[in-house]
Amino acid sequence: MNNVMKTEFSALAENEAFARAVAAAFVMPLDPTVEELTEIKTAVSEAVSNSIIHGYEGCADRNEAKVIMECTISDGGKLVITIEDNGVGIGDVEKAMEPMFSTGDSEERSGMGFTVMESFTDRLKVRSEIGKGTTVIMTKYLDIISGI
Numbered sequence: 001m002n003n004v005m006k007t008e009f010s011a012l013a014e015n016e017a018f019a020r021a022v023a024a025a026f027v028m029p030l031d032p033t034v035e036e037l038t039e040i041k042t043a044v045s046e047a048v049s050n051s052i053i054h055g056y057e058g059c060a061d062r063n064e065a066k067v068i069m070e071c072t073i074s075d076g077g078k079l080v081i082t083i084e085d086n087g088v089g090i091g092d093v094e095k096a097m098e099p100m101f102s103t104g105d106s107e108e109r110s111g112m113g114f115t116v117m118e119s120f121t122d123r124l125k126v127r128s129e130i131g132k133g134t135t136v137i138m139t140k141y142l143d144i145i146s147g148i
Ligand SMILES: Nc1ncnc2c1ncn2[C@@H]1O[C@H](COP(=O)(O)OP(=O)(O)OP(=O)(O)O)[C@@H](O)[C@H]1O
Pocket: 046, 050, 051, 052, 054, 055, 056, 085, 087, 088, 089, 090, 096, 097, 101, 102, 103, 104, 108, 109, 110, 111, 112, 113, 114, 115, 134
């Protein structure tokens, strides 16, 4: 079974919950475990909140600021989730991905978003360009019973 969906939404804080719910609903036909579902929702939340908070930091027109989420399910339960923004971009991706690294407010941000995405998925890839935006690609292999 191959299945694809794509959704585009405004970079507003309330859409973090929307994105989580949409990703969870999309994987439902694969009958994920509660643990897998929690991991997917949490990883999506981290990526989407990064786009909203950091990608579009200081952006006044939130209707123009968009986040795009694309999910693909392919044979064998391979789930690929891509979350993209056209925001400020990241200068040093390697540094940004280090545990506890954050450019945000130290009271609110712990710098653990990428670490969470990494531990809750099987593969994490981050592409970014200053002034152009950031794309986060997460791959997760779901434990599905073949033949169903
Ligand atoms: N989409 C993005 N656009 C621009 N910068 C980003 C983006 N995502 C992450 N970053 C940069 O990478 C840093 C690390 O991100 P990470 O999610 O690990 O931590 P955080 O968001 O600062 O804190 P936390 O996620 O724990 O609240 C951010 O502080 C920010 O500088």
